[in-house]
Amino acid sequence: MTDTHDVIIIGAGHNGLVCAATLAKAGRRVVVLERADRPGGAARTRTFAPGYSVSSGAHFLNQFPVSLIEELQLAKHGLRFAAKGLATVALQADGRHLRLDGAKAAATDLGAVDQQAFAEFHAEIASYAAVLAGAFGRRPPRLVDSDWRDRLGLLKLGWDIRTLGRDRMREVLRIGLMNIHDLASERFEDARLRSAVAFDAVLGTSMGPRAPNTVMSYLYRRTADAFGHAGPSIPVGGMGAFADALAAAATARGAEIRLQAGVASIVVHEGRATGVVLDSGEVLNASTVISNADPRTTLKGLVGYRELDAGFVRRVEGIRMRGMAAKLHLALDALPSIPGLDAANAGDRLVLCPSLEGLDEAMNPSKYRQFSAEPVIELCIPTLHDPSLAPPGKHVISAVVQYAPVDLEGGWTAAARAEFEARIMARLETVMPGIGSLVSSSELCVAPDIQSEFGIHGGHWHHGEISVDQLLMMRPVVLFSQYAMPIDGLWLCGAGAHPGGGVMGLAGRNCAQEIIRKRASA
Amino acid sequence: MNTLATRPAHDPRAMLETPFHPRIAAANGLQSWYNWKGYVSAERLDQIEFEYFAIRNATAVFDISPMTKYRIEGPDSEAFLNRLFTRDVRKIREGRVGYGVWCDDAGQVQDDGTLFHTGPDLWRLCSQERCLDWLHWSALGYDVRITDETASVAALAVQGPTSCSTLRAMGLSGIETLKPFELRSFPFHDGELMVSRTGFTGDLGYEIWTSTALALPLWDALFAAGEHFLIKPIGSAALNIARIEAGFIMAGADFVPAEQGVRHGRSRSPFELGLDWLVDFDKGQFTGRRALLAERASGSRYRFVKLDVEGNKPATNSFIFGAGQRKVVGTVTSAVWCPTAKSNVAMASLDMPYGRPGEELWAEIYYMRELKWTRVMARAKVMETPVFDPPRRRQTPAPRF
The missing domain is CATH 3.30.519 (Guanine Nucleotide Dissociation Inhibitor; domain 2)
Structure with a gap:
């Protein structure tokens, strides 16, 4: 048994690494335990055929805030980009492809009306997504037993929506719960344009274009703009190289990363997490255990439902993934x-x-x-x-x-x-x-x-569907959206927590900040 | 597979009948019925005083077949029940019965009930409310099978000082050695009767459980044997007097089952119902443990008390005032004049810190005589023990009357 760490982070996914780097900088003694032989989780480069490598999970860097890249000095730690701000081309069998580059929609026979409509749509959606992105950078407000910070967060969200201006506020409230099929059909004449927009709304979800929530998932994707991306980027060496830079940043700040150290279970004693047991049987103790795994894997697999209240278990079972x-x-x-x-x-x-x-x-x-x-x-x-x-x-x-x-x-x-x-x-x-x-x-x-x-339950990228009932104060489940789980000392820092999936890193950073804040106020 | 009783679609009657219904209907002189969880049940069959005194002086028979009953079995049944209940069910040995409550995550009482450890990895849970969904959610991660057996088990409460003599006369030899909260099976016709020394009256008494097919033979044998012991069928109204006299709480009357409450703050924790003795923090995880630990550390909101109210007018639905008669500190949940104890008892939920043992409070009682309403303020003293608790309730062998 070793007791040399304050914090154990289960999983060296990008959120786990961001969390580790943030906590290590705050002076915590952090160890990150990763089952694989490389850090990165679903941000990984892997050889799939002799001589050929590919980003085997996520293949674009799209939502990870540029400010966070700078804050963690990832360039110093080896991050280079092979391409930045890629445009999207909607391929057509007849060769009349549609190219979307930022606000600019172009195709040989695309009408001026649709070009104009897309430019306006792009700017409008960007303004809504910016509100969402603002909320993503903070812990979600609690509605029950809230403190001043929660009320401030809620006020900020309301204020951000209000300052969109009267017309846009009305519009975002109108379309927020709509489906992308109706919205795209309402805004555009061109079939290619409609389907290209709709595709982005359903990518990575289990929804079709007529499902409510798809406008929300489109807004979710478009937070990328607010995080400083003009389009998807590709790191040199694939996403694994991005993960390596993150790992180097975390290590440079003092975090220890142990590879091929899979966690078999989280040790819970009298309602408090006291450490973990590795696949090898080794026991590590720490007063804070943070899981980068998805909520179902963490709570069902690593903790076990028997250690939890039945109502909470019922909600965790209800997460759609x-x-x-x-x-x-x-x-x-x-x-x-x-x-x-x-x-x-x-x-x-x-x-x-x-x-x-x-x-x-x-x-x-x-x-x-x-x-x-x-x-x-x-x-x-x-x-x-x-x-x-x-x-x-x-x-x-x-x-x-x-x-x-x-x-x-x-x-x-x-x-x-x-x-x-x-x-x-x-x-x-x-x-x-x-x-x-x-x-x-x-x-x-x-x-x-x-x-x-x-190791993602259901193989769902986002650790849970991106939809209104599973976002913000409902993520991963209602009453437990502020990263602390109902076991003392156990936290969730992965995409299953607010603000969610994609390679964004904010769940990891928000979680770390919450832990630091909690210690400061204790 | 749940064996819920159902009616053919063409039958217009909306209520179910218990297996004893033919006998109870024939005996029900007042034809006063009420709806108990979908079953036609007798509220009273005769003068309520006669029925009440059958409980306290002879043998009263009450049909408890509508009570919700779950069969719980499987290798994890004990672990599952220990996670469900706030008390340590491992202490309920095979052949024993335990009373307990279970809570939601917030530590608020969902219901109370009795748990019968009927065999190896085999239990029966009797509750006031239907809670199959909650049991299933609680069973995630456990190897356990839960069956609603409400409709397939017939049950009678046989309560009162001559109840033991009645059962002996019926041929249940050795029944007098059955200890309180113990259960035993007796052969009966081509099946068996399971008898537990339990009840809701605070008196010497038993509950008899059997298959629906043996219900009427059981009734007939019981009433033949009990004739000399003044056996009498009773309804819920008389039982309610007895249970208040004995100080027993009832879901829906004395607390709102947490799953049914809509308004924030209306439900109660075990501590707030005076059931501290049913909460065991040393047994490991159970649903609500975290919340109840927090409550123990920060203090409860309410206190549940038994009050001895001056005068003879029941303090039904009364506001309870503090010593100065100026501030409302709580409300009465159940109240009745207790004929045997000769006292006017009320149970009340009070705001903390009111209701310390011995504290004197005031009950605001409204009563009507010939359309004239009168209000009185009656002294109400907090009692530590129920007003009715006779030795025969606990004596083994059970005394012969």
């Missing part, structure tokens, strides 16, 4: 041709989503535990920005594909995987004719694989 996104990694002998796309734009974020109706139809089978017949896809060719990921002249495609439910009927057998991969390839062929013949190796990771690779 049904993984729906798969990843496909392709090793290519040559760059695929994309007819109609300017070669200079091949390195953009590419989206394959035919229409609103097509998106709806792609989602429908998932309700019945089937995968999409015609999946929708977000992909990038990172080797165009960072050739180090593949042998000279060769390329890699990293694709996020929906909808592939974690609980597929009959399970994800080899046959089911082959069938789904064939359907993805068929979709890719429509915009990249002949791509099949370029593939030398491929890897499909469906939600159960994501669950086992990253």
Whole structure:
């Protein structure tokens, strides 16, 4: 038994590392325990075929605040960008692709009215997302037993909405709970524009475009603007290199990171967390135990429901986290041709989503535990920005594909995987004719694989669906949104806590600040 | 599989009948019925005084079949129940019965009930409220099976000084050696009777549990055997007098079950119901433990007291005033004139710190005589023990009357 740390952080995901760096800077003796042999959690670069590497989880850096990058001095710790502020191209089978670059929408035959409408829409959404981003940087206010800080936070949120101006305040309250299908149809004439916007609203969720909450998840994604990103970025060396920089920052501030040190359970004595037991049987003690794992894994797997109150357990069981996104990694002998796309734009974020109706139809089978017949896809060719990921002249495609439910009927057998991969390839062929013949190796990771690779329950990226009932003071569950769990000394710092998932890092930072504040006031 | 009683769709009657209904309906001279959790139940069959004195002087029979009953079984049943209850159920050995409460996360009482340890890894939980959903949520992480057996178990409370003699005469030999809160099975016809020395009267008494098929044979055998011991069927009204006299609280009357409360602050913790003895912090985790520890550290909001009220007018629904008669410090939850103890008892929930043992308070009593309402302020003294607690309640072997 060792007792040399104040704080144990379970999991070296990006939130765990941010939390570690923040606490270490405040003078805490922090140890981060990671089951894998690399830090980063779902921000990881992995070799999937000899000579070919890819970001095996998240493949863009999009929401991690630029201010946090500077605060942690990640550049000093090795973070370099291969590409920044990528535009999005909505690929069309007929070659009439739509390119969205910030507020600018461009396509050969896109009408001036829609171009204008998109520019206005972009600015309007950015103003709403900025309000949300403001709330993301603070702990969520408690509504019951609130203190002055909670009331101030609530006041700030109200004030931020009010200062949008009368018309925009009304509009955000009108659309906040709407579905993206209706909103996009209301704002745009062009089918490509509608579906490109809608795709961004459902990406990483289990919702279709007609589901309420999808406007909220679109706003959620667009907080990226407020965090200083003009579009997705790609680190040199993939997301694993970003994680390495975070780990270096945490280590430089005094945190210890132990790899291949998986935590088997959290030790609870008389309602207080006193430490953890590793897979190896080793016991580590600390007065503060912070979990970067998702709420279900933490509370059911590591703590055990028997140590908790039944009502709380019921809420944790109710967290919706049904993984729906798969990843496909392709090793290519040559760059695929994309007819109609300017070669200079091949390195953009590419989206394959035919229409609103097509998106709806792609989602429908998932309700019945089937995968999409015609999946929708977000992909990038990172080797165009960072050739180090593949042998000279060769390329890699990293694709996020929906909808592939974690609980597929009959399970994800080899046959089911082959069938789904064939359907993805068929979709890719429509915009990249002949791509099949370029593939030398491929890897499909469906939600159960994501669950086992990253330890996320349900294989859900965000550690829980992004929706109004699971955000802010409802995340992870109502009454426990301020990172402290109902076991003394146990905290949650991952994406399952406020403000949520994506590679954002704010859950980790807010959690650390809450712990520091609590000690200061005690 | 839940065996809830159901009616055919074409049957217009909205209420269920208990297995004893044919006998009770025949005996119910007043035809005064009420709805107990969906079952037609007798409120009174005869003059309430006759029924009450059957409890205290002879043998009273009350049909408790509508009481909610859950069968809990499986290797984790004890661990599950220990997480549910605030008391340590491991101390309820096989063949014993325990009274207890269970709370929500906020440490507020959901319900009280009796727990029968009927066999290895086999229990019966009897409660006032339906709580199958809460039991299922509490069972997450436990290997346990929970079945609602309300409709498949027939049960009678047989209470009063001659109850033991009645059961002996019925052929339950050795019943007098059954200790309070103990249970034992007796062969009966082609099945068996489970008898527990429990009840809601504070008197010598038993509860008999059997299959619905044996309900009417049980009734007939019981009344044949009890004829010389002045056996009498009773309704809920007489029972209510007896339970207040004995100082027993009732869900829905003396506290709001936490899951049913809508308004903030209306529910009560075990401490606020005077049930401190049912909370065991040393047994490990149970739902509400964290909140109750916090309450113990910071103090309770309310105190539950038994009051000895001067005069003979029940302090029903009264406000309780502090010593100066100026400030309302609480309200009465149950009140009745107790005929055996000859005292006017009220149970009340008071704001802290009022209600210390022996403290003198005032009850504001309104009563009406021929449409004229009168208000009196009556002295109300906080009592430490119930007014009715006879030795026969606890004596083993049970005394013969």
